[in-house]
């Protein structure tokens with residue numbers, strides 16, 4: 562009933578209220594237990610109420626919640642050192658959300674060319690099906706009409722082409738191009754993996770034309786695909802990378818990572834944030850990395866990912882009218898539905914299994930990275946029951 566709630570009507574909410582969580586389980590206010598293979602859209606990377614994260618947050622909460630970025634924040638240096646040690650990057654800027662990290666990435670790229678004496682280089686080339694957030698710049702970057710409609714003129718400086726069309730990409734690069742920006746695996750777009758050869762070609766074009774390569778790893782990052790970052794599996798490193806979702810394990814935080822060279826235009830005073838790099842967020846981010854960087858953790862993600870892939874392939878064979886192509890890497894999985902994806906998601910919810918819808922009629926499975934093989938099999942059994950009911954209907 563519109564008007565009944567004082568909240569903006571921007572979300573079509575499912576009438577379920579969760580009161581607490583334990584690992585991969587969410588428990589409603591009525592005491593019903595749901596297997597959470599949505600994980601807040603790849604946010605609860607270590608599941609719910611992970612004891613190490615809870616302890617880190619409580620410990621920091623007793624000491625200090627906030628100081629402004631006018632001062633040094635110990636947790637920031639530590640987390641930035643660990644992120645740069647583990648990646649291509651030399652520099653990190655912390656913020657609060659994925660869209661903000663992408664804004665920083667875009668500003669970093671434009672400012673790089675500005676500082677090199679090329680203020681005209683502002684255009685970012687992005688790819689169809691992309692999702693980069695909901696700010697005015699990031700809806701322009703994502704290029705989806707449904708997210709831009711009614712919000713005034715599209716922010717200038719974003720040009721979009723289909724992914725994989727190398728000739729068109731070459732034609733599109735001009736004297737005003739600053740950067741190419743892409744998700745190595747599209748999340749909202751339907752768990753669509755970008756061809757490695759295309760990423761290599763993008764890297765080569767960036768070298769040839771002096772452009773910056775930006776990867777949006779807001780969804781794919783922090784172990785989700787079986788490596789710390791998805792780009793590691795492609796053989797292509799970006800110059801700038803946005804991360805968010807999984808790094809906070811449920812605490813709002815994000816970061817933009819860059820090479821020293823790419824970040825060279827970001828000098829004192831040109832960018833800022835009130836909450837970014839907040840001590841509570843840094844404590845949790847460091848605690849997430851403690852776990853994800855433990856020996857064997859990423860192997861576990863790959864292993865359970867394979868259990869899922871095998872199980873999903875079997876279900877696809879058994880219920881071809883319901884389950885189509887299986888997509889993704891590690892624990893970022895997509896099921897192309899052969900009936901309206903919403904019907905499949907609803908049938909899964911009936912079996913108390915949570916998933917996330919995506920574009921291209923795809924259902925995403927994004928379980929906590931801590932999901933066990935046994936829990937994976939339980940989820941597959943529930944999905945099987947949902948598919949069985951839909952096939953019989």
Ligand SMILES: *Cc1c(COP(=O)(O)O)cnc(C)c1O
Nearest residue numbers: 658659660692693694748779780
């Ligand atoms: C979720 C997401 C964003 C936006 O993150 P917010 O925290 O919602 O601003 C950007 N890019 C990708 C790939 C995402 O999955």
